[in-house]
Amino acid sequence: MHLLSRETSSPEATGALAAGLADVLRAGDVVRLEGDLGAGKTTFARTLVTALGCDPRSASSPTFVMINISDAHPQPSSRPDAPARVAHVDAYRLRSSEDVESLGWDAIMQHGSAAPSTVLIVEWPERIEDALPPRSACAIVSLLATGERSRRIEIMLPDSWSTRPLVHELIERVPIRCQATGAWVRPTSSTYPFADQRTKDADLYKWFSGKHSISRPIEPDDAED
Ligand code: ADP
Numbered sequence: 614m615h616l617l618s619r620e621t622s623s624p625e626a627t628g629a630l631a632a633g634l635a636d637v638l639r640a641g642d643v644v645r646l647e648g649d650l651g652a653g654k655t656t657f658a659r660t661l662v663t664a665l666g667c668d669p670r671s672a673s674s675p676t677f678v679m680i681n682i683s684d685a686h687p688q689p690s691s692r693p694d695a696p697a698r699v700a701h702v703d704a705y706r707l708r709s710s711e712d713v714e715s716l717g718w719d720a721i722m723q724h725g726s727a728a729p730s731t732v733l734i735v736e737w738p739e740r741i742e743d744a745l746p747p748r749s750a751c752a753i754v755s756l757l758a759t760g761e762r763s764r765r766i767e768i769m770l771p772d773s774w775s776t777r778p779l780v781h782e783l784i785e786r787v788p789i790r791c792q793a794t795g796a797w798v799r800p801t802s803s804t805y806p807f808a809d810q811r812t813k814d815a816d817l818y819k820w821f822s823g824k825h826s827i828s829r830p831i832e833p834d835d836a837e838d
């Protein structure tokens with residue numbers, strides 16, 4: 614398993630990490646969200662569901678409905694293995710794996726992994742252990758509150774995911790605030806550490822123009838060509 618450990622200082626920073634994880638997920642994957650009440654599992658799940666292309670309104674907490682299935686609308690440029698739907702399960706009120714059978718589990722889990730074209734995200738997975746794939750086959754996200762707004766988040770990824778695109782970036786980089794816009798940037802972003810391409814280009818321009826320092830006052834002729 615690959616382990617990464619991060620300390621986030623706000624829900625937005627946690628969201629940037631979740632969006633990074635979304636970039637390495639494929640249809641059939643299962644994500645376990647572990648941690649006490651208030652640790653940030655639902656906060657993490659919401660960004661994950663949205664980053665996978667689901668409507669943010671459908672990504673609300675499933676605590677009362679227990680299972681929330683959203684259709685993903687991946688961009689036309691998305692990977693062919695992007696999920697077509699995301700199932701978010703909150704198992705807090707379930708007592709055993711048998712309880713899930715009554716919730717249409719067959720449509721979510723098949724042959725030991727999430728159903729084809731589905732990503733499954735589970736809060737309180739330990740309550741329905743028998744209904745889930747072995748831990749070693751899942752992404753495991755464990756969250757711990759270390760202060761009012763600080764969270765320690767550990768993510769374990771199966772070894773078999775090593776060759777997936779962007780896994781390296783997720784492991785090596787930390788979520789960062791864009792210096793220019795202040796927005797949180799996910800570790801897997803192609804414009805990292807900038808929020809977008811325009812900001813990245815602007816910074817590159819500044820960097821280049823900074824290198825060519827001007828040693829005399831600018832004169833009207835300089836503006837030519
Ligand atoms: P859980 O599902 O684990 O019970 P929730 O996500 O519902 O937890 O609640 C976590 C609460 O903590 C939310 O109100 C969220 O805004 C707050 N919070 C504060 N700081 C953070 C952070 N760094 N990461 C995630 N959530 C945070």
Ligand code: MG
Pocket residue numbers: 654655674703736
């Ligand atoms: Mg929750």
